Amino acid sequence: MSRHPAPEELLLDYAAGALPDGPALAVALHAALDPASRRALDRLNAVGGALIEGEAGAALDEAALESVLARLDRVAVEPRAKAPVRRPGFEWAPPPLVPHLRPGMGWRRILGKFDEIRLDVPGDAYRVSLLRLEPGRGLPEHKHTGYEYTVCLQGGYTDATGSYSVGDFAVGPGAERHEPIADPGEPCIALIVVEKPIVLTGPWGRLLNPLVRRGLL
Secondary structure, three states: OOOOOHHHHHHHHOOOOOHHHHHHHHHHHHHOOOHHHHHHHHHHHHHHHHHHHHHOOOOHHHHHHHHHHHHHHHHHHHHOOOOOOOOOOOOOOOHHHHHHHHOOOEEEEEEEEEEEEEOOOOOOOEEEEEEEEHHHHHHHHEEOOOOOOEEEEEEEEEEEOEEOOOOEEEOOOOOOOOOEEEEEOOOOOEEEEEOOEEEOOOOOHHHHHHHHHHOOO
């Protein structure tokens, strides 16, 4: 069981199909790695099915019924989907991530401190990335002006809010500064979904923040 599960209200939004694609991918990865959250989604699916049965005999119009059915199908299929073919170099990737890994995709070094792969999530305004930190290395100190969703996929990291390992989920408005540092052992890899550009708060912030806002970092 994850030490840091996704909030119940976020699972409910996911089950209802109310999450944008970036945060929805984060929840799908979390559910693939955390049995407790996967069971919670199964329960939501069962409840949704019962509600549909009750409403279908009442005044639920055809379009609304199709919409709800599509949303429930999404919950049932994503965490338990048949495992796609693994990509070389990404054997650690949980099944929901594999379709987003294009052939030839590779890590890009950022500021000499960490590696990033920017993921293309169609129709989504969120920035969705994979970040990789070598053991003992940290991200630059920063804060967020919008929501951030993080799922640890390999290794672990620690920041002011606690220690996170594989399957753990973090979400928040991110107004406070933090500086995640990878735990000893293997490199830490995490999915990061941010609503708005980060704000670097360290000594290089004034110089680099304009580049961050333009999406160049």
